[in-house]
Amino acid sequence: MKKTSRNPAKAANFFKKKIFYVIVAASMLVIATTVTLSLTLTKPRVVPPDPPVTVEPVTMRNPINEFEVQKGFANDKLLWCTTLKLWETHLGIDLAAPNGTQVFAVLDGTVDSVTNSALDGVVIVISHAENVKTVYKSLGEDTLVIAGQTVKRGDAIGFVSDTMITEVKQAPHLHFEVIVSGTYVDPAAHLVDLIEK
Numbered sequence: 001m002k003k004t005s006r007n008p009a010k011a012a013n014f015f016k017k018k019i020f021y022v023i024v025a026a027s028m029l030v031i032a033t034t035v036t037l038s039l040t041l042t043k044p045r046v047v048p049p050d051p052p053v054t055v056e057p058v059t060m061r062n063p064i065n066e067f068e069v070q071k072g073f074a075n076d077k078l079l080w081c082t083t084l085k086l087w088e089t090h091l092g093i094d095l096a097a098p099n100g101t102q103v104f105a106v107l108d109g110t111v112d113s114v115t116n117s118a119l120d121g122v123v124i125v126i127s128h129a130e131n132v133k134t135v136y137k138s139l140g141e142d143t144l145v146i147a148g149q150t151v152k153r154g155d156a157i158g159f160v161s162d163t164m165i166t167e168v169k170q171a172p173h174l175h176f177e178v179i180v181s182g183t184y185v186d187p188a189a190h191l192v193d194l195i196e197k
């Protein structure tokens with residue numbers, strides 16, 4: 001009896017000792033895992049750099065070689081429209097030049113569209129890098145590009161005319177617009193001869 005009652009005690013004692021080692025081994029495993037994980041997770045990751053912030057406006061070639069600014073850009077004030085006889089905003093710049101004067105792409109790009117509308121006349125829209133679009137209105141029907149065509153800065157795209165009915169009472173001119181990320185901006189801030197220095 002004594003022998004049998006001593007054995008479980010011994011076994012329990014042995015088990016207790018074993019538990020101690022098991023706990024120590026488990027703790028070491030946990031520590032090792034934590035250290036490994038933290039080393040793996042805190043490894044410096046390759047973070048792509050932020051896209052460069054455009055501070056300076058894109059400088060564009062003039063769409064016409066020789067011109068007079070006939071009417072400026074006005075998105076927050078009203079300008080008198082001699083044709084429509086009313087005050088209105090003017091989301092482009094009017095560059096006066098004789099009928100038939102060549103009009104050039106101001107930057108490299110792709111022609112979005114060439115259209116002929118009742119109010120704006122013949123219009124070319126070109127897409128450029130950095131979410132910039134340029135719009136050329138009041139062109140003659142003898143355009144030199146088609147939609148989808150790639151153009152280089154300085155390529156001739158069409159000719160000045162007076163097809164823009166809403167501005168027809170002004171002398172022949174190009175109505176030129178610049179749209180950056182969907183917002184009309186003052187083209188004078190982008191055209192090489194008009195940028196305020």
Ligand SMILES: [Zn+2]
Nearest residue numbers: 093094167175
């Ligand atoms: Zn205009």
